[in-house]
Amino acid sequence: MEILSIVLNEITGFLGITQALEILKSGDYAAFKTYDGIASLIYPIIPLLLLLELVVGLVYKKPQIKVYKVNFLIYIFNRFVGRFIAIAMVTFCIGVFSSYALFKTSNTWYWFIYAYIVWELGHFVYHYLGHKVRLFWCLHSTHHAPEDMNLSVTHAHFFLEAPYADTIRTTVCILLGVQPELLFTIMFIDGTYGAFIHIGENLIKDARFGFLNKIMLTPSHHRVHHARNPLYMDTNFCNLLNIWDKVFKTYQEEEKSVQIEYGITREMDSGNFIDVYFGEVIALVKDVANAPGLINKFRYLIMPPGWSHTGDHKTAKVVRSAYLKNSLGI
């Protein structure tokens, strides 16, 4: 029977309803008005949308079953390994860098806005490096492998990506004075919104959301980020506020004339767990092994994906610039 209760706990954990169930059991319904109570009602929204998306896909058109299958396997794998390391890294970075903070913020609305902008900067740095440094791309590419967009893609991450991302984001925030209380509130909002932007076209076909597309990052922007079309490659690195994409000129809107093709440019089997999870690591090991000389071997680790010691580079920058030059005459 113990195995049954473990499975039940895992299911309620996945659905995000553990806290809400505890409040219901305690009978203290007033607790739903507290911060924790409100959060307990927000947690289940994404998992329930994910299930709805899957059901709608099954009913109306054949969904990309292999995407759900591989992402479910990844969820199970990461559930037991990645999350604990990430939590440990956040605690470690807060402990180490707090005393080096340039100044301290407080719990006011204007510091909250400041903290969110700083968080997005940390997110931009981690995400940009995840695309531009081959070693970090090995950690991030699992998230880009799915060739369809739906909420299960939220769970598609290499287990070391969360510790890597949280180390950078937490360090940037703490050094720039963001208090841990603000940081945790922002992490919650970022995590929930960061999941929502993966909503599939089964549920929301046009995800530009009108004027919101002009002032914040919408699922439409993130669909562009997941695309392998030359125009869309390596754009839209932000999560909720896309000011840093505009500052660093990586902003790209979804163009009606350029239909999104999801996935990465390498030939791969997006239904194969090993290929999705370790494919980029294997490709990097091969390139390092075949590269002549130590310096070239080292360059493969730190140069962008697509860089070649032969000079025949196929990096996103090269591919996108060539596309813009040819098709748009820029």
Ligand SMILES: [Zn+2]
């Ligand atoms: Zn990315």
Ligand SMILES: [Zn+2]
């Ligand atoms: Zn994503």
